[in-house]
Amino acid sequence: MSSLEKITSAQQSRLNYKKIRLASPKVVADPPKLHADNPLLPDTTDDLPNQLHRMYQGAALKVLVPRPAVADDPGSIPGVIQLMWNETRVGARYNYTTPLDPAILEIELTLPENLSNQHGTHQLGYYLNQGGNPTEVTPLTINVDTQRPVTNGAVIVPPEVDRDGITKKYLDDNGFVQITLLEYLGKKIGDVIEFYFGKSMATSMKFDEITRTDTSVPVVSDKLTASVVGEEEGQYAIFYFITNRKGYRSEVSLFKQLNVMLTDPPEGLLPPDIPLYDNGLIDLADAQTPVGVGIKAQYTNFVSGDQLLVTWDGIPQPPKTIVGFPVYVDVPFRDVFNNDPGEKTVTVEYQVQRGTNRFPLTPLSMDVDVDMRKPGGVIDPGNPDPVNPDLDPVTVQGQGGNPVNVLTEADKDQDVDVSVVIYEGAKDKDEAQLFWKGVPVPEANGGIFKVVGTPVPPARITWTIDWSVVADGKNGKKLPVHYEITHPDVNENKDISPNQIVDVEIVPGVVPEAKFQNLDPDFTDWLNCGSLRQDAVKGTVVEVLVAGGEPQLADQDLVFKYQGYTDNAGTVKPGTDLEVPYKPTAQEAADGFIVKIPYAPVLATENAWGDISYTAVIDGRPVPSVPHLVRVYLIDPGDGGTCKITRR
8 A cells, every 4th residue: 555755845835836837827939020131111100010121022031030938948859940921830940959059049030932022911920839839929010011102293383484484584583493292192201202304204314302201391392403404495394203111113293394495585576567457457358468467577585496376366377487577477368257258356466486485475466457348249268369260251242253252453443342241249339340451441441330230140241342442452362351340339349350361463463673783884784794793602603683672572482593595585595594592581672682693604695695583472473573684795805715704
């Protein structure tokens, strides 16, 4: 029979203490921490703690686990440590046996990649089991933020810069352009704002970088100075990026488009200059010219490339680049008409544009009176031609038995009837003025028809004109005849008919005679050795003069023909003909001109006869000149040879 061994009081005390220890709260193991090679960001007052920078998110992270509290147990107790991510064991196990090397104060483990790249709050802990007994571990909370900052529109610039762009004057007065950032959602301490300036993203430059340390303080930059703006004018943009402290960069902001103008603005601009408005009215003929609106004299601070912007009656005209002064924009007929012939008063205004800026801010303007009302039919806004194709051309009929629109000597000294079907819209007191060869026919000669009442087609207008009108107009293969309608009791506007082409041949055609020059003074119409002249290019020549006075010779390709004869009856001498072309200018046709005939055909004539002539188109018909026939004698009486050539 066994008996219980009585314990001592000392042993009992130890047992009691052990019970107390076992009954006391367990100590939780210390949390892990990240290695200095992949640290957490410092905490800020406006963000969740323990933020992981973007460069480490999803990467394999070095983690330091503290030495277990009972790692010094001398009893060779086995243990295992393994990282835990959101309460799941991950990565390699670390196995050990107590007592652990005293030099090991922290155990380095690796959190596998592709775990820490999920947005949100995560728990990093570790599994600790020694001798088969796991223990609780305090986890490390890690916050992963993968969201990009979001910009809020374009930057704000001072009102005058917003209105005028960046100007030389503004930079001279202020030294820089203040840039203010509109506050954005999700702003945080540590956000970095990068400001850029340029014509495009590719060519832009960063001119300022501001890190936010207090989100209650607005972000304002004063670094957009004259040196940043540079010396090149044109359209520029200011934009920015926001990068948060986790390393996430925003998309590019909206661009603040500004024109940079580093020249002094236009000054001394005057109201619009409209030369056709000198008489205080724009009428139909003015509108058909067309009307010019612009600037007469150069303004102060003109820069080549400035553009003139004109608006007529609310209709903007295409910009015109100014290259010199005066400068005018031609306003199209349809815009002057603008669906209303008048009477009306319209506003005309202009500005000068440089880049995207316009000067002055309020356009210079003036009121203009317009009256385009014309007799007859309605205005076609698409046809600015003064000639109205809707008007019928006239019919011309003489009394000599010729077809219509043909006049000859058979019609001479008799009245001529010119008629046309009455135009649409004819009204009492309208007048139709007849024009013969571009000249108005006087009323005394039958050139004005006055409308009585309101006749309509097929009624006709008939002008019975005196023969003197035709005689004064002379010949014309294609002689123009037209009429103009007016309503003098309303205004001075007129409607012009198309031309009727009339074939008029009432007198023989005449051209100035071509006459040999330098003929012998002692013998009538003798061309001899003394008639020869020297030309630097053609050598020995005979000069022929065509008298001035016939303007129709101008710019005609004339051919002057020399012909030798054996007698004065016109028997051609072979080998003595030559054609010489000549094209007189307008001045030569008016004043006369010399044609030089080469010596060879004249020399071949030797002791005989010769003449010179040409043909020109006069009044639409070929008209030959009267030949100038001369006696040709190129024999030296001393030796019977030809002329001795001397320079004359």
